[in-house]
Amino acid sequence: CAKKAKTAKDDKNGLPLCRMLLAELEAHRDAWPFLTPVNHKAVPGYRKVIKKPMDFSTIKEKLANNQYLNLETFIIDVNLVFDNCEKFNEDDSEIGRAGHNMRRFFDKRWTELLQ
Numbered sequence: 165c166a167k168k169a170k171t172a173k174d175d176k177n178g179l180p181l182c183r184m185l186l187a188e189l190e191a192h193r194d195a196w197p198f199l200t201p202v203n204h205k206a207v208p209g210y211r212k213v214i215k216k217p218m219d220f221s222t223i224k225e226k227l228a229n230n231q232y233l234n235l236e237t238f239i240i241d242v243n244l245v246f247d248n249c250e251k252f253n254e255d256d257s258e259i260g261r262a263g264h265n266m267r268r269f270f271d272k273r274w275t276e277l278l279q
């Protein structure tokens with residue numbers, strides 16, 4: 165029979181947890197640079213530098229289409245948003261600071277929720 169899920173990462177509660185976490189990310193005051201896909205026509209160089217674009221609306225779409233296996237695969241995409249941000253933006257910039265703030269907030273929330 166199927167292995168009993170050990171932690172919230174694996175069990176059936178994973179996806180409602182993802183929806184809740186995403187709602188909190190979208191509601192955060194520093195979420196504005198990440199709400200929609202970066203328009204690479206408006207941001208020179210973005211398409212060349214960032215190989216795997218990701219944003220909160222795309223994550224929402226993937227959740228709705230059941231494209232995340234579990235909390236783990238969801239966390240990978242959220243971290244991709246923040247890693248792309250660090251790669252493209254100076255730490256000492258509006259968007260760079262927003263990315264660091266959002267990553268700190270996300271790391272704190274999902275670890276709290278998994279305890």
Ligand SMILES: Cc1ncccc1N[C@@H](C)c1cnc2ccsc2c1
Nearest residue numbers: 196197198202203206207249252259
């Ligand atoms: C996350 C990110 N990384 C690098 C560049 C942009 C962005 N965000 C987009 C929304 C964005 C944020 N701000 C502006 C200002 C003019 S176009 C534009 C697009």
